[in-house]
Amino acid sequence: MNIKKMVVFVLFLFVGINCFADTNVVVDNMLNRKSVRKYSNKPVEQDKIDLIVKSAMSAPSAKNLQPWEFLVVTDKNLLKQIAKYIPNASYSKKSQFAIIVCGDKNVSEKFWIQDCSAVTENILLVVESLDLGAVWCAVYPYEDKVEKIQKLFKLPDNIVPLNVIPVGYPKKKETPKQKYNPKKVHTNSWE
């Protein structure tokens, strides 16, 4: 077999594996998502930050009210203050940036939690797809934590921080939890 024929053969193989294999990139990315709490010192590119926030906003919302606001925190001092005030978000201290997903109660009092949670899941999935890592750190429904973030960023009373999401390149390779449990699926009846 000469070199030209080998190149053609390898190309066929490559195309076959990549383009006709029965893979679903969306599902693979979802199953591969994990909570990442330790980050490398590598800065995150601004276009990745922009893409994360843009994708987040494509989430559905009740009556399409889109009751979300995003605080993108890149300032190192602010990241440290978040870590100090919200112990469960201490990972923000060594993150490259953090997103605080906020709901506007005046826009959708009944559904801001659901809608902002869908937005948060979008953020976590895009983060995974960009080889970044992040973790959802709850702020709401803890009143003291909500107040601390509201004060730190001088948020109006109607703007409620749902969570803090520290983001960065993972410090080490991490593996996702296996959570599939068929007992949680009930077909046509509870019992």
Next chain:
Amino acid sequence: MNIKKMVVFVLFLFVGINCFADTNVVVDNMLNRKSVRKYSNKPVEQDKIDLIVKSAMSAPSAKNLQPWEFLVVTDKNLLKQIAKYIPNASYSKKSQFAIIVCGDKNVSEKFWIQDCSAVTENILLVVESLDLGAVWCAVYPYEDKVEKIQKLFKLPDNIVPLNVIPVGYPKKKETPKQKYNPKKVHTNSWE
């Protein structure tokens, strides 16, 4: 140029476009997700239903409590009854199946809404990736709707239906809403 050379050229082009283009399938799928309310008569394959539910369960949850349960409704009579009792989920009547995402209040009283909303977003994204269509129809926090679903499926009191998600192959091609709004992004300060 002979036929062999042309084949090689086309292959190079194909590989180049598919494998080295700067596309993010996860983001594209997310931006392409839309609420689909009208479905064709084509049945949905059982392996797709299984994949949707399995992927849904990979969502994060507070303290990893996984406070979710899934009611998968394929029975046509039950789908009609859901449509009757929950007017905003009337699309279930002509859907191929519906998923009712439920939260277990006994497992995570503080976070079942957030966690089940992340699960719901997973469902909607995988549905889009499988060329299916679906729509998030709220049940909770409407007490009357919660009770109706609880009675219909004889759910224990601690199992709260968050929503009904009718699913099927879309009846017609639909386009996603454009929701990107840079005014919703606040960097390092609210103002």
